[in-house]
Amino acid sequence: MMSGFATGAMQVMQVARAEESTPDFYIHELAPVNFFGTTVHITTTHVCTLIVFITIIIIAIAGRNSVLKHKDKPTKFSAGVEIAISTLLNFVKGSMGKAGKNYINYIGALFTFVFFSNISGLFGLRPPTADYGTTLCIGLVSFCMIQYAAIRYMKLNYLKGMFEPVFLFFPINVISELAIPVSLSLRLFGNVLAGTVMMALYYGMLPIFAKIGVPSALHAYFDLFSGAIQAYVFSMLTMTFIADKRASAE
Amino acid sequence: MDQITNQGLISACSAIGAGLAVIAGIGPGVGQGIAAGYGASAVGRNPGAKGDIMSTMLLGQAVAETTGLYGLVVALLLMFVKPFKGV
Numbered sequence: 001m002m003s004g005f006a007t008g009a010m011q012v013m014q015v016a017r018a019e020e021s022t023p024d025f026y027i028h029e030l031a032p033v034n035f036f037g038t039t040v041h042i043t044t045t046h047v048c049t050l051i052v053f054i055t056i057i058i059i060a061i062a063g064r065n066s067v068l069k070h071k072d073k074p075t076k077f078s079a080g081v082e083i084a085i086s087t088l089l090n091f092v093k094g095s096m097g098k099a100g101k102n103y104i105n106y107i108g109a110l111f112t113f114v115f116f117s118n119i120s121g122l123f124g125l126r127p128p129t130a131d132y133g134t135t136l137c138i139g140l141v142s143f144c145m146i147q148y149a150a151i152r153y154m155k156l157n158y159l160k161g162m163f164e165p166v167f168l169f170f171p172i173n174v175i176s177e178l179a180i181p182v183s184l185s186l187r188l189f190g191n192v193l194a195g196t197v198m199m200a201l202y203y204g205m206l207p208i209f210a211k212i213g214v215p216s217a218l219h220a221y222f223d224l225f226s227g228a229i230q231a232y233v234f235s236m237l238t239m240t241f242i243a244d245k246r247a248s249a250e
Numbered sequence: 251m252d253q254i255t256n257q258g259l260i261s262a263c264s265a266i267g268a269g270l271a272v273i274a275g276i277g278p279g280v281g282q283g284i285a286a287g288y289g290a291s292a293v294g295r296n297p298g299a300k301g302d303i304m305s306t307m308l309l310g311q312a313v314a315e316t317t318g319l320y321g322l323v324v325a326l327l328l329m330f331v332k333p334f335k336g337v
Binding site (some may be wrong): 019183240 | 315319
């Protein structure tokens, strides 16, 4: 009796394995599009990025309308939007000081996009930030922001600072600047991809009865917690680098 | 018994290399643990500054995590992108 049950369970597990033995965390190609002579491949990353953009835009417009409409007597939603905005203001001003008000737009957009991308795994999408193309682009934009801030605050001293303490240090200084976007983007990419791979392995390789209840805890950790931390760290590091350039100018 | 083919040898060595690459996770584990320990003792000494300590600790831990993630990325490349398949 017992052995019959055991073999039955084994057979069920083997059938389940045979059905879903390939964990699926790859970027899928949806359609090739001819774009001025070159073929551009539309992938899941593009579609998920578009969905994230549209979600953010809808939430932003709804929040703006709600705040303007309920100025005197805030509802739950408009009060939440105001709390979020004032938290963002304090966050940016707390780590960048007075110069923060020039960078609030950029840091806010960065944080919102990275956060919504990271948690989109909760809604069954493949997170756009689990594609190195996305994170490298965000990292390069941040790099341009940092270099712009450096040139703006330090002017020619920035070029002079590259040759300090001795002129032999020039290549090392250049490499330490160029390492910023690489480390920023790889950190985000590695974290989100690790979460995506773990979830795909869990869903793809275990029998059906292990998928009840337990994945919610894994989603809470890999998507919500890890995603929020990484969005925070990305925007915080960008602000720290900009504030660092500003501080060394004074 | 079948002979080991070149492609099979490359796959096996890639898997071993991926396993070796994620040993990089030891360093960030130790580093994050040290950061968390000092964070806990700082909160014990000054409970009022819990928010600042928390954010500083998380930032430091995330930076310390980067080297481990390099190892993870190398392991994933070896396992799934298979850069040596055509060699």
